Amino acid sequence: IQFMKTKGIWPAAPRDTVVLSHVERLPDGRYLNVTQSIEHSGLPPRDAEGIVRMDAKIAGQIVGPSLDGNPGKCRVIQVADGDLRGWIPKSVIGFIATKAVPLSFKTLDRIVSELPKATESAAILLAESSDTSKGKAAAAAAVAAFRRPSLSIVTSPTAPSAATAGVVARRSGSSTPSFLTRIRRVLEWWSPFMITVLFAMRAWKEIKLRRAIAAAASGGGYP
Structure with a gap:
């Protein structure tokens, strides 16, 4: 596990x-x-x-x-x-x-x-060793031979x-999320909507700019 x-x-x-x-x-x-x-x-x-x-x-x-x-x-x-x-x-x-x-x-x-090249898997030897001391010794030898200090x-x-x-050791602490954690969770939840809103705002600005250019080109001047 x-x-x-x-x-x-x-x-x-x-x-x-x-x-x-x-x-x-x-x-x-x-x-x-x-x-x-x-x-x-x-x-x-x-x-x-x-x-x-x-x-x-x-x-x-x-x-x-x-x-x-x-x-x-x-x-x-x-x-x-x-x-x-x-x-x-x-x-x-x-x-x-x-x-x-x-x-x-x-x-x-x-x-x-x-x-270094190896022909035996230390993980396999360890998995197959079960509770036998001979198998564990073979696995330990394979691991020791495979290691390289450098x-x-x-x-x-x-x-x-x-x-x-x-x-696994876990630090005990308050179950209340920290301020930064709250911000992260809010931003993560809102990110798809934020991207959509920003895209819509950018598209609207582009439309307004094109309308202004078209109006200027037709002689009407900028609004």
Whole structure:
């Protein structure tokens, strides 16, 4: 079980989600990772804080050998079906679908190319180890062999941070939204209407300007 949260970029509000993930090795040797949103008593929706709870219908990856048989590459099939909830500008959704996701794959490919090659998945070994000490020892050895002290981890302010739900610590505080949170919620709710009103005002100014130009051209002068 994982809890993930992303920072909001105005006018969109911050978002979070709680998901149940499962990883296993398929009979043909490929790796499967599947995720779905769940409800968790320890991590209820945080509407009072202005945080929108996303819903992952189904998401995951299947990782296997590359089609050309290159031992240094793998083929990843990714599926993502979810609802970001709340209001998000269509331009942002379009950017995520057409730009952000492809760029994330390119970034992942660059990072993975700098890591030491591995033929065993530490996550799979850990999932298959169950309660056996031998399996846990093998998984720990795989993780230790994979780590590299010189590797630097770069975090993004908009990237989701994941943590195991059982160890998530939350700060207790007043349930009353802060002044800034109230403003954010009002602006988020009003954003579609604000955009419509601004567009209408701009169109009306353009119409008035064209009428004035037409009147001047006909000799009537400006009103």
